[in-house]
Amino acid sequence: MHYSVRPLSDVMAVEIEGIDLREPLNAETISALNDIFLEHCAICFRNQNLDIASFVTAAKNFGKPKQHLYRAYRLDDFPEVSIVSNEDKDTHGTGKTYNRAAHFHSDEIYKEIPCKATMLYADVVPRIGGETRFINLRKAYVALPEKKKQEIDGLKALFRHQHSIFKKSTNDPLLVLPKLSKEEAKEVPDVIHPVVRTHPENGTKALFITNTRTEFVINMEASESEALLQSLYSHIYTDRFQYHHHWRKGDMVMWDNRCLLHAATPNVPDGEKRRLFRTILEGSRPV
Ligand SMILES: O=C(O)CCC(=O)C(=O)O
Ligand SMILES: [Fe+2]
Known part of the structure; x- marks a missing residue:
């Protein structure tokens, strides 16, 4: 199969043209695409033309689709699919449209077994705005001073869905967290993960923290944990590790949550x- 691969930035992501995800992909192509995915952490398949059913079929080339924690987001006919829309309403709070996912995060980092990847297909795009921003946590780890790497390798942290930042920042419209039903809450008890994650498929190391889910570092004085996390956030949340994806209609973007925010x-x-x-x-x- 002939397709072109072009970098989208210096820090991550490629765009691929010449693949129609409505068609089955052979094992060789899937394996080549997976290698590209592992190296660049994100792939944008341009010019797709998918409905929900073909979106699910396309996703299955790369893994097993799973359902969103929030039951209300699941589509009735395809429960592993949800719709991301700027017309989403905060049904638990004000009832107004709200900004979902506007803070940097790694999907399901608050779960014991987080998802490996997320796939978004652009069905309707605005004339301007609505970019998705990404941070490469593998590059952020590599760029740390050796001393810092030694200090944090082997540390573990507690991750919490209902992170204290949401309670502390009640005036921040970007920090809205839908309330969980009892059933949903049971699915997301606090979990412990390494602060530096080793990629299961290629062995590379990446920071694995976010300021909206990482509550504290285990076995560390609270003030010391907070100081360490804040110093890592100021290293991570800068432009140098970022790529901003400007959506075109028909883009199917798949990214690796094990090394990106x-x-x-x-x-x-x-x-x-x-x-x-x-x-x-x-x-x-x-x-
Ligand atoms: O809407 C976006 O750009 C990102 C949404 C998001 O965080 C997600 O789908 O996991
Ligand atoms: Fe997300």
């Missing part, structure tokens, strides 16, 4: 629509 950009002008199909792929326990 991502965030929606809540800048879609009034009157414009943004609508993406979403699924996540089963992953493994972080080590």
Whole structure:
């Protein structure tokens, strides 16, 4: 199969043209695409034309789709798919449209076995705005001073879905967390993960923390843990490790949550629509 692969930035992500994800992919192509995915952490398949059923079929080339924690997001006919839309309403709170996922995160990092990848398909894109921002945590780890790497290798941290930052920052419209049902809450008890994660498929190391889910470092004085996390955040949350994806209609982007953070950009002008199909792929326990 002939397709072109071009980098989208210096820090991560490639775009691929010449693949129609409505068609079955052979094992050799899937394996080549997986190698590209592992190296660049994100792939954008341009010019796709998918409905929900073909979106699910496309996703299955790369793993096993799983369902969103929030039951309300699941589509009735395809429960492993949800719709990301700038018209989402905060049904638990104000009832107004709200900015979902506007803070940097790694999907399901608060779960014992987080998903490995997320796939978004751009069904409707706004004329401007609505970029998805990404941070390469593998590059961020590599760029740390050796002393810092030694200090943090082997540390573990506690991850919490209902992180204290959401309670502390109640005036911040970007920090909205839908309330969980009892059933949903049972699915997300606090979990412990390594602060530096080793990629299960290629052995590379990446920082594995976010300021909205990492509550504290285990076996460390609270103030020391907070100081360490804040110093790592100021290293991570800078432009140097970032790529911003400007969506075109028909883009199917798949990214690796084991080495990237991502965030929606809540800048879609009034009157414009943004609508993406979403699924996540089963992953493994972080080590
Ligand atoms: O809307 C976006 O750009 C990102 C949404 C997101 O965080 C997700 O689908 O996991
Ligand atoms: Fe996300």
